[in-house]
Amino acid sequence: MQAWLLFVVVGSVLVGSAVAVVATRDLVRAVLWLALGLITTAVAYMALSADFIAAAQVLLYTGGIVTLMLFAVMLTRRLDGAKVAVAAGLGGTRGPIAGIALFGLLAVAILEGSPARGERLMVADSAGLGVAFLTRHVLAFELLSVLLLAAMIGAIALARKDTQTPLPRTTRPPLPQDDA
C-alpha cells in the first residue's frame, strides 16, 4: 500500500514541477522547479532500487546541471531587463496538441506491449553496478571518460573570452614603393 502512496506522491510532484518548468515566466523559478523535479526523481530511483543512481542524480543533475543553468541564466539576462517571454512558436493550440499526441502514442505503445508483471524485482546492488562497469561495459566506460574530457575542453574553448594577442605578421606590410 505504501508503494502506491509513494508512487502517487512522487508522480504528482514530478508532473507538477514539470508543468511549472514549462509554464512559468520567470526563468530563475523555472530552474528551481526543475531542481525540485530532479530531486524527486532521485526519490523515485531509490524506490526502484537504484541507490547509486539516485546519489549520482542528486550530485550531477541537481548539483551540477542546475548550477550551470543558474550561471547561464544570470549571464544572459537581457540588458534592458525585460521579462523572459514564454509562449511563442507553437503556442496556442498546436503546442499542447503535439504534447498530447505524443503522450497518446506512447501510452498506446506501453499498454499494448507491456510484458507480464515480472516478479524478479531487484534489490539495490551498487557493488554489482561497479562490477558491471568494469567488466561488461569497460569499453564504453573508457570512451565516456574521453567524451567528458572532450566536452570540458570544448566548452571552455567555446566560451572563453578572446584575449589573445594577434599572431606575429609573416608578410611585410605594404610600402609606398610597391604601388609603382
Added chain:
Amino acid sequence: MSALAAGPGLVEWLLLAAVLFSIGLYGVLTRKNLVAILLSVELMANAVNLNLIAFSHFQGNLEGQVFALFSIALTVAEVGVGLAIVILVYRQKGGIDADELRELRG
C-alpha cells in the same frame, strides 16, 4: 492495468515517464528563451532515465541502470557544451531569443 496488490507495476512507471517526456516536448516547442529550451530538454532526458531504471527494476537486470548512468553523464556533457553555445549566442546578439536566430533560414 495492475492488480492493486504489491504496488505500481512497470506500466505505471512507464506512463509517468511518458507524461514527463510529453511535458518536456511541449516546453521545447513552446519556449523562446534558449535556456528555457535547454531546461525542457533536461526534463525529457530525466524522463528517459526514469524509464530505463523502471525497466531495470522490473526485469531484475542491472543493464538498465548502467545505461541510465551513461545517459546521465552524456546529458551533463551536452548541457555543458550547450550552455557554452548559449553564451556565445548571447555575446553575438545581446539576447537569447530563439526567434532572432534566423541566419540559416532558407
